[in-house]
Amino acid sequence: MTDKPKTLQLKAKAPAERPAAPRAPVRPRGPARARPLSEVKAERAAREAAWAAQNPQGDTAPRRPSEAPRPSRPPRDTRPDLARVGNVRGEIRLNKRMAELGLCSRREADEWIARGWVLVNGQPAVMGQPVPPDAQVEVLPQARHQQAGQVTILLHKPVGYVSGLPEDGHESAAVLIKPQSHWRDDRSDRRFEAVHTRGLAPAGRLDIDSTGLLVLTQDGRVARTLIGEDSGVEKEYLVRVHWAPNGPKGAGVVTQDVQAVFPAERLALLRHGLSLDDQPLKPAQVDWQNPEQLRFVLREGKKRQIRRMCEQVGLHVVGLKRIRIGRVMLGNLPVGQWRYLGGDERF
Structure with missing residues (x-):
């Protein structure tokens, strides 16, 4: 009887476990040691010398990220603050100076300056420009022509109308400025035009429960005379x-x-x-x-x-x-009607 060949079964031996290498003791973290400046400079000089030896063409050695040049900042606005400089020198803004001279209102002055209609000492003015008290301010004919077309209207305001913008359901007195309510005894040589109702502003208030003389004007000089800070008009x-x-x-x-x-x-x-x-x-x-x-x-x-x-x-x-x-009387102007301020009338 023939014996069957025995199957040789080999068991793989597990690799012998090696002892773990001893770990270095963990040092507690502390603040990084600051390197002396002399050491940093010496290291940089050595690195640049080595680079120069390898690059005889004279290329500049690359810098480490920490040494990369900082991005340039946008240039600072070195222009002087006109208002601040003017205050230091005792000057005032041109628009205020023009109002003080009685040339126009501040708003009107700004418009003229923007259009190039104002000269200061012979030079075109700029917005916000400070000027000394002795500056020569000149207004070009274009501004004078525009100003000549402005009107001032005298209205006998009835009760129930507000002087300014409509409020609480009450209409503005300005709605009464129309051809039908123009006083027929108006002695002014002006003739009514639609443009005369644009930009009319009350120069002083009159209560809704009050009646009488109300001034509506397009002229900043009139407004300043009647309601300016230093106005003393009766x-x-x-x-x-x-x-x-x-x-x-x-x-x-x-x-x-x-x-x-x-x-x-x-x-x-x-x-x-x-x-x-x-x-x-x-x-x-x-x-x-x-x-x-x-x-x-x-x-x-x-x-x-x-x-x-x-x-x-x-x-x-x-x-x-x-x-x-002032010197302007209500006179015989009927309630609800209006007339132009005459060219020879002054407040």
Whole structure:
């Protein structure tokens, strides 16, 4: 009996495990050691010398990323700040100077400067330019021609219209400036044109409950004269009042012969001694026009000034009409109608 060959089964021996190499002890991290500057310079010099030996053509050695040149910054604007320089030298902006000279308004001055219609000491002006007080400011004929076409309108404003932009459902008084309401006795030689209604602005306010003379103008010089910071133009009013020491709806309201019961010391307060909005008011002329009506002459124009003044002394205003601004009178101009300011009229 033949024996079957034995299958030789070999078992692979597992490789002998090698002992792990000892690891270096982990050092605690600390702040990086700063290299001396002399060492850094010496290393850089050696690297550049080696590069020069290998590159006789004289190419510049490449820099490490840390040594790459910084990107150049955009150049700084070295132009002087005109406003700041002007303040240092005691100068003022050209548009303000032109307004002080009575040439035009500041807004108008900016428009003329932008169009090249203004010269300073013979040179074209630039926007925002500061000028000394003795600078020679010249306006070209184009600006004078434009200014000559501007109009100033005198309107007898009715009650119920606001002086400026429409508000609270009330129309602006400017809507009354139309051919149908042009006073037929206007002595001006101007003829109505649609352009005369563009850019009209009120030079001073008149309350919605008040009537009388309202000035609407396209001319910045007129506006500055009447409502500028240093304006002292007189405004005259007729004011109908009730004596109401306990308020207009309180007891003891006097509607007839108010002059007889109104204390003299309170009339003196109306003339001088009152304040509005924590600011003392300028002296005013206040006198009785008749037993129920006062005549006010003011040189300032705070919001609802006369009504608020009267409230402080126990008077209730029931009617207010402006009859004069400077030397210009309301005269016989009918309510709701208007006329042009004459060429020979000045405020």
